[in-house]
Amino acid sequence: MNSATPYFEVKLLSQLHLGQDIEALDIHPDTNQLFAAAGDDGKYPGHLYKVNAITGGLYPPTFDEINGLSFKSDGSL
Numbered sequence: 001m002n003s004a005t006p007y008f009e010v011k012l013l014s015q016l017h018l019g020q021d022i023e024a025l026d027i028h029p030d031t032n033q034l035f036a037a038a039g040d041d042g043k044y045p046g047h048l049y050k051v052n053a054i055t056g057g058l059y060p061p062t063f064d065e066i067n068g069l070s071f072k073s074d075g076s077l
Contacts, residue, residue, distance in 0.1 A: 019043045020058065025051070030075040 021042030026035050034051040036058065038044055050059035 021045075022049075026070055028075060029071050029073065 019042055021039040022036045023039035024037035027033070028035070032053075034053045036049045036051050038047045038049070040046060051057070052059070
């Protein structure tokens, strides 16, 4: 975020991830790692993925059956 322009710019990362049902995104406050959570209507319902912010690729699921995600100010998920 640029303090001179207090808004975020959304950019397409890569191809669509058909069948994944990505419903939530969050960025780790310390590492800037991007995470994505799948909803209940995809290939892997409720799974948590790490996202490659350069390519848009999804790393294999790291957790399953989650409903959403958010980082606390101390960096814990």
